[in-house]
Amino acid sequence: MKRQLFCVIIIFMKTRLTVIFIILIPVLMCMGCAHSGGKDDNAGKAPSAPGYGADAYTESEIEGLASVYEGRDEGAIPAKRVGVAMPTKTSERWINDGMSIKARLETLGYEVDLQYADDDIELQVSQIESMIRNEADCLVISSIDSTRLVDVLKKAKDNGISVIAYDRLLMDTDAVSYYASFDNKKVGTLIGEFISDQMKLKEASESGRSYTIEFFMGSPDDNNALFLYKGLMEVLKPYLDDGTLVCRSGRTSFYETCILRWSEDTAQGKCSELIKEYYQNGDLDIACSAFDGFAYGILKAWKNAGFAEDSLPLITGQDAEKNAIRNIAEGRQGMTIYKDTRILAAKCVTMVQALLENSEPEINDTFQYNNNVLTVPAYLCDPVIIDEDNYEEILIGGGYYTKEQLFQ
Ligand code: BGC
Secondary structure, three states: OOHHHHHHHHHHHHHOOHHHHHHHHHHHHHHHHHHHOOOOOOOOOOOOOOOOOOOOOOOHHHHHHHHHHHHOOOOOOOEEEEEEOOOOOOHHHHHHHHHHHHHOOOOOOOOOEEEEEEOHHHHHHHHHHHHOOOOOOOOOOOOOOEEEEEHHHHHHHHHHOEEEEEEEOOOOOOOOOEEEOOHHHHHHHHHHHHHHHHHHHHHHHOOOOEEEEEEEEEEEEEEEEHHHHHHHHHHHHHHOOOEEEEEOOOOOOHHHHHHHHHHHHHHHHHHHHHHHHHOOOOOOEEEOOOOHHHHHHHHHHHHHHOOOHHHEEEEEOOOOOHHHHHHOOOOOOOOEEEOOOHHHHHHHHHHHHHHHHHHOOOOOOOOEEEEOEEEEEEEEEEOOOEEOHHHHHHHOOOOOHHHHHHHO
16 A cells, blocks of 8 residues: 555656546555455465565665656656668668667667668568557658558558658658658769769760770669669760760660669679670770679679689779778779768758657758659758778778778
């Protein structure tokens, strides 16, 4: 009885919920009567464990309990929940993205459910469904296939849950409030400009010199891949048109060169086929790849064809993965695109706050990202070219990697 009365008094003192007090007092009085009337109140219950029986709490336990109540913020409300759905752990960047978002949200006091879906669309759908069941207040989603979440996103909307598209735009839905990403078209432009500078395409064009090139583009179910292709072709198409760049396979369109699910193995297979059919002498000058993972596949295909490292084509990439930086430092890969996932995560978190706390997130694009239903307000971070000349200054100097992480 001592315990129940104590708790009621504490609740009354702390919350001043008079209604609860009025309701509980008679109930507890009855319990007290029952208690004093019975000989063994604990019969059939665990022996004297806290929470069982009227005298289960000792004086010192009650004092402990009181101090817990004392330490509590009077206005404390349960933390809001954020579900974070990431596509895969096979590529380093998503691991970094997930960790950065989770850490930032937790620092702000949110409860975070971070899930990776192994590039399995059904698994991602069921992870998001479970976040909805667990009453998430907001969802941050980086899709595997941007068009296959329409139904589950509708469920989220019907349950009043806000959604942010993270890095990859969610297509064909009105259930998305904001989009946090990089300037995906610029990623392509930067890759194109790097190739153009390295191979001196302008001079080559003027002097009638030509180079061979093949393309390894991103996944057709990822809107970013198409944007990248468009930016890339703005730079390279004139050189394809005037014959400065020669693509022996003739595959230059996005749909002829895209690689489903950004698969390194598929890129390796495609590169082996191209070598066998068009470049038996190892005379491919440029392997224009949209992802570091493809660059690894191209390197393997080159090696498996029996060609020496010093005859490698100029290989491009994206994501500034540790392996890619090693390859750049050692001359096997020409460049990559650095996307600082810490900045992207920070921008995304301001969007979560805006949706949950009625604040205003920073938006810098309101026209580029139409998902076939609406134009999603976006914050686009700046991608940066990384090559052998600047990786130390930007990646190590900027604290993204330590030297040991890169070269141990
Ligand atoms: C991202 C790239 C990444 C690719 C493969 C794209 O959606 O924008 O940064 O390389 O997915 O994971």
